[in-house]
Amino acid sequence: MNRREFIKTSAAILALSALGGCKKEEIAKAAKRGTMTYREFPGIGAKISLLGYGLMRMPKTGNGPEIDKEKGFALIDEALKGGVNYFDTAWFYHDGLSETFAGEALSRHPRDSYYLASKLPMRLLESGEQAEEIFNKQLEKCKVDYFDFYLLHNLNGPLWEKTLKNGAVDFAMTLKGKGKIKRLGFSFHGENKDFPKILDYTKWDFVQIQANYYDWDTFSKEQYEEAAKRGIPVVVMEPLRGGELAKLRPDAREVLEKAEPGSTPAKWAFRYIAEKENVLTVLSGMTQMEHLKENLTTFSPLEPLSDEEEKTLAAALKTYKEAGIVPCTACRYCTPCPVGVAIPDIFKIYNDYRRGVRISQTKKAYEALGSDAMATSCVECGACLKKCPQSIEIPKELKRIHKEIEG
Ligand code: SF4
Ligand code: SF4
Missing domain, CATH: 1.20.58 (Methane Monooxygenase Hydroxylase; Chain G, domain 1)
Structure with a gap:
């Protein structure tokens, strides 16, 4: 059995475990189109859809941060129907409106039909008292009594030094002890040299990193491997680099189109990153229904890239990188600029x-x-x-x- 077949079969087995069986004919059935791939890890204690929903880029009503609720609710409902059970929000997303939206949209569904992740805004945090105030507000906004997954948001070297002083880890551990947080992790946006010391500080249940085929050799691979060797599952963010890898450039797209007519750059990107065995879920910020539907198809079930396909993707990346595109993911963390530069x-x-x-x-x-x-x-x-x-x-x-x- 080659790597592709092995992963494909494993994906089918994991998908099947959600169905409660594992006979050969059932495995074959589960591998058919229409069955979401799920992942399980011993310490996680849950079956998580390999496609996760990132709630930072929901459809908006205008140029401001306000979310179009009607379209947003329809997206959430369709995602749940398609087997997505992991939803990721944060204090900062949509200028503070994402958690409220998550609460309104998800509370229309049974609490045990989804896993909700949110994050403590470390950039903002000065003390344990403030952390408690924020956390309680987050529960209220999200209309939940506990978070299934909770992260210290956006850590890096300097922010980690601050975190050690403001007691955020102890605070989060206490909440975990009380059952208010089921699984604790952190998201990381820093230099690789600072990553292992944070991983080793306490017993994290998971970690969230930026990973995609563009960043893989620059920094993602090293972070992924550091987490994997400690047995910490990885939640992938920015699999499309803020949508950039879904667009690419005409010449790079052509390389992919030639190899697999009718496929899309986004599908190639997801297949590359999601097949890695230590990945728990891949977050995608799906703004439009057609993107959600396409992604549901991609992950139902997820088909890993063959070695030949990986070579094709590398060729497309080479073409893309030569174009001088700025690697901005449109996260908007840099805004507002004090003098108003857009x-x-x-x-x-x-x-x-x-x-x-x-x-x-x-x-x-x-x-x-x-x-x-x-x-x-x-x-x-x-x-x-x-x-x-x-x-x-x-x-x-x-x-x-x-x-x-x-x-
Ligand atoms: S330039 Fe701004 S929007 Fe772009 S990646 Fe950096 S922080 Fe995010
Ligand atoms: S003024 Fe220039 S350097 Fe300062 S925040 Fe705005 S864009 Fe950045």
Whole structure:
């Protein structure tokens, strides 16, 4: 049995365990289209859908953070119907509105039909008392008595030093002892050198890292392996780098299209990362129903890439990387800029240009932001640099982009 067959069969068995049987004919049936792949790990004590729902990019009613509830509810219902049972929200998502939405949408379903994850906003946190206040508010917003999964949000080296002083880990452990948190983890957006010491500090049930085929060799692989060798399952975030890997560029897309006509870049990206055996779930921030439906198909069941397909994906990545696209995931952690520079919007306009949008159209979109929001307003204060999890040299990139578009 080759690796592909092995993983495919394992996925089928895991999918089957959700159905409560494991005869050969049932395994074959479970591997058919329409059956979500699930993962189980000894310490997790739950069957988790390999496709998880990230609630940071829900459909909006306008340009603000407000979520379109009607569309959002329909997405959540469809996801549950398709077998997704892991939902991930956070204090910061949608400027504080994501948890409220999660509560409203999910409380229409039985509490045992979904696993809910939320996060303690470490950037904000100064003391244990504040942590308690935030946590209670989160339970209230999410309309739950406990969180199935709870994370210290967005740790990195400097934030970890602060975390050691503000008592957040002890606070979370106490809540776990009381059953208010079922599984404790952290999400990480830092340098690899700081990762092992956080992993070793306490008994984490899981960890959330950024992983995709673009970042794999740069930092994701090392983090994944550090977690795997400690037996800590991994929740994958940014499998599409904020949607960038779903778009790619026409020339890179062509490489994939040739190898598998009719497939999509997103499907390739999911298949690459989700097949890794220490992955518990892969979070996708699905804004549109067609994306959700496509992803449900991709994960029902998940079919790993063959060695040949991995080579094809590497070739597409090479083409894509040569295009000079800014690796912005549109997370908006860098906002608001104190002088109003529209950082993620500028990067989006530029990346669309590198993907083939005409320069005249690009210039128009860039100038439509208004002079205050354009790159020339940047005073190089450096505030955004500390917040960007992708370590983008924002002021430098802004200067370069302005020159390229206006030049
Ligand atoms: S460095 Fe420039 S873009 Fe970044 S926060 Fe400061 S002014 Fe805004
Ligand atoms: S520049 Fe960095 S922090 Fe800002 S949206 Fe992009 S990835 Fe996020």
